[in-house]
Structure formats: structure tokens, C-alpha cells
Amino acid sequence: MRGHWRTGVVAGLSALLLTIAGCTGGGDTEPTPEPEPTETTPTGPPPQPEGADGVTWEIQNWDEYAEDEAVLAYKEWSEAISASVNTGELLPRARELASREVLDVYLDQLRFAEDNDLRSQARTLVRIARSESEAGTSTVVACIWSKSAELVTADGDYFSDEEPRWARQVAKVETDAEAPVLTEVDFDGNCRGEEPPS
Numbered sequence: 001m002r003g004h005w006r007t008g009v010v011a012g013l014s015a016l017l018l019t020i021a022g023c024t025g026g027g028d029t030e031p032t033p034e035p036e037p038t039e040t041t042p043t044g045p046p047p048q049p050e051g052a053d054g055v056t057w058e059i060q061n062w063d064e065y066a067e068d069e070a071v072l073a074y075k076e077w078s079e080a081i082s083a084s085v086n087t088g089e090l091l092p093r094a095r096e097l098a099s100r101e102v103l104d105v106y107l108d109q110l111r112f113a114e115d116n117d118l119r120s121q122a123r124t125l126v127r128i129a130r131s132e133s134e135a136g137t138s139t140v141v142a143c144i145w146s147k148s149a150e151l152v153t154a155d156g157d158y159f160s161d162e163e164p165r166w167a168r169q170v171a172k173v174e175t176d177a178e179a180p181v182l183t184e185v186d187f188d189g190n191c192r193g194e195e196p197p198s
Contacts (some may be wrong), residue, residue, distance in 0.1 A: 036046040051077075053083035053091060055120050060127045060196070068131050070138030070173040073097055073180035075126075081106055082120040085113045085151065098182045105185075118159055125196050127166070135181075136176030142169045143191035166191035 045066030050056045057078045065071040080094035084161040090110065095103065113119075132139050147164040168191045172184035 048189045051079035051083060052093070054086065055079050055122060055124070057082070057124045057126050060125060065128050065131060068138075069169075069175055070133065070140050070183065071128055071131050072180065073175075074140045074142065074171050077182050078124070078126075081147075082124065084110055085118065085120045087113055097180065098163050098185075102127055102182055102185050113151055118158070119154065121148060121150070121152060127191070127193070129168070129191060131143040132185050133175065136174060138173045138175050140171045140173060142171070143167070143193060145196055158182055164195065166193045 039084060042088040045063050048062040048066070057075050059065065059071070059075060076093060077097040080091045080097065083089045084094050090103070090107065094106075098106075125148045129141040129143055130139075131141070143163065143166040146162065146167045147158070149167070150162075151159045153159060167187055168189045170184070170186055171182055172190050174181045174183055
């Protein structure tokens with residue numbers, strides 16, 4: 001009985017509200033404000049940063065490795081050591097991100113570039129073939145379009161006349177320290193792949 005009473009009250013209130021709404025008329029009511037647009041959180045990987053010193057190593061498959069600590073260290077160091085050619089001195093990030101053994105090899109190359117008045121190009125094209133980590137050491141295998149990485153003269157001419165290729169570079173990155181450090185960087189053959197669009 002009590003349930004029927006509640007049902008009747010609810011039905012009566014509904015009818016009363018509908019009657020009031022009909023009597024007030026639609027033309028005099030305030031328009032319902034549209035909801036404020038809400039900001040959406042961007043999804044996906046962060047955009048690829050440009051090199052800090054005027055030279056960028058542009059990773060073609062950035063989305064796959066945008067948050068890989070070893071790949072980020074490899075990219076930043078490669079940009080810093082390439083920019084060091086243009087400044088004529090070893091930049092701080094090039095020194096901080098590499099071991100003494102790696103730096104010794106590249107210091108010789110920096111001297112060679114300076115003696116021959118050579119420059120790094122502003123953009124080098126890179127594909128990451130893989131990045132694997134084991135026991136605090138990551139192995140980054142990169143494929144570098146040789147023509148984009150080749151040093152050029154002050155007039156913009158290529159220093160060598162070798163055939164363009166995807167050169168395979170292997171870097172070892174210690175990632176269990178306070179900051180990642182490249183301990184080995186060596187070229188090792190070629191990668192397969194078509195010439196990138198110009």
C-alpha cells in the first residue's frame with residue numbers, strides 16, 4: 001500500500017512539473033548555456049627535439065624510441081659531437097655523455113676536421129634498427145644516411161665522393177649510472193633500405 005502511495009506522489013509531481021513548464025512558455029526561458037570546452041591531454045610520444053647547438057640528428061622512427069633513455073643519450077651525444085666540429089671545440093654535452101675512450105677517438109676526428117676546414121651538416125638522417133638493454137648496458141643499433149652525416153667544406157661541397165648508403169653504427173650505453181654514458185661507438189657495415197626522399 002505504501003508503495004502505491006509513493007508511486008502516485010511521484011506521478012503527481014511529474015504531471016505538475018510538466019504543467020508548470022507548459023504554462024511558462026518556451027519563448028521567455030533563458031537559453032541553456034553550452035558547456036565550456038575542456039582541455040584534452042595530448043597523447044602519443046613527445047615531439048622530437050632539435051639539436052641544442054645547431055645540428056640535429058633526426059630519427060626517422062622517433063615514435064618508437066621517443067622515451068628510450070639509451071636512444072635519447074645517443075641522439076644528444078651525436079648532435080653535440082657533430083656541433084663540436086662546427087664550433088672548433090668539444091662541447092660540454094659531448095664530454096659528459098661519453099667515456100674517455102670514445103672521446104679519444106673523436107678528438108682525433110675533430111682535429112682532422114679543423115685542419116681541413118670541414119663542417120657538419122645541420123641535419124643528419126637516422127633510423128634506429130633496435131635498442132636492447134641487459135644488465136645496465138644498452139645496445140643501440142642505428143642506420144645513418146651517409147650523405148647527411150658526411151662533413152662538408154666551407155663552400156658546402158662533400159668532402160668525399162663515396163656512394164651514399166645507410167651506414168650501420170653500434171653504440172653501447174651504460175644506463176645504470178647517475179646519467180647515461182656512451183662507452184663504445186663503432187661503425188659496423190651497412191643497413192638495408194632505400195634512399196630517403198630529398
